[in-house]
Amino acid sequence: MSTTSSTNEKSARRRLPRAERQSQLLQVAWQLIRAEGTDALTLGRLAEEAGVTKPVVYNHFVTREGLLAALYEDFDLRQTALMDAAIAASAPDLEAKARVIASSYVDCVLTQCREIPEVLAALSGSRQLAVVKRQYQQVFIDKCQRLLQPFLGGKEIGLAPMWAMLGAADAVALAATAGEISAEQAATELEQVILAMVARSQ
Known part of the structure; x- marks a missing residue:
């Protein structure tokens, strides 16, 4: 055994x-x-x-596909819980919120640095994953929009910048997972992307 x-x-x-x-x-x-x-x-x-x-x-x-989708959901739920706790403990200014979004996202991917890329690769092209992943991506975008809204002077961040920010988050987190950049570099770059996105939307 x-x-x-x-x-x-x-x-x-x-x-x-x-x-x-x-x-x-x-x-x-x-x-x-x-x-x-x-x-x-x-x-x-x-x-x-x-x-x-x-x-x-x-x-x-x-099915095996159902198992892999459940693993992705499990990963995303834990990521959300960690981010919520970090947000609740952070300072109320924009820089602190951007930093906690960035560091939480990168840290969670690195927690399962080998496993989650393999799960995503195994489900590549799967309709079930596409539905599950899009659902949780939308939840993340909605959360970030609510979190950043107080710093926009009554304006709003459009969906296009939010999707671009999420793409950047995935890219730097996976680069850190592969050892091409450090976790600190990944989080710092993502924080700057978020701050620039807010500045353009003000």
């Missing part, structure tokens, strides 16, 4: 509430991707590693 299976054997034997079981399965899936990459991630392999029967896993995710 693998190390991952041994680690999860005790919790797998217990009958867990659905939400708790799904959380456990996602945790095991992240561990498997971290150890072996997404090519190793199948519903059958996940069942084996989690110490549960295949029907349990199929009941939660239906």
Whole structure:
């Protein structure tokens, strides 16, 4: 039995509430991707590693694509929670808000620096991912618009600049993940993009 299976054997034997079981399965899936990459991630392999029967896993995710989409959703929900906590603790000025948006985004991607790019690559071209990803991108854009609105003097940031900012966020975060730039450089550049976007919209 693998190390991952041994680690999860005790919790797998217990009958867990659905939400708790799904959380456990996602945790095991992240561990498997971290150890072996997404090519190793199948519903059958996940069942084996989690110490549960295949029907349990199929009941939660239906398909491998559904599992990968659930992993992306899990990642995005944790990113949102971390950002919300950082925003709540930040100073009320524009520079502080821009800094926390930038650093939170970069830090969260780096937390799962190998796994999330692999999940996105595995789901490339998937209609299900496109729907899920667009949903969470829109939530992020809405959050940033609300956060930056007080600094616009009654004006608004259009959607085009927001999508450009999100593209920049993905680009610098992935560059930091690949080791091409540091996390600090990525966050600093993204902060400057946000500040410039606000300045143009005032």
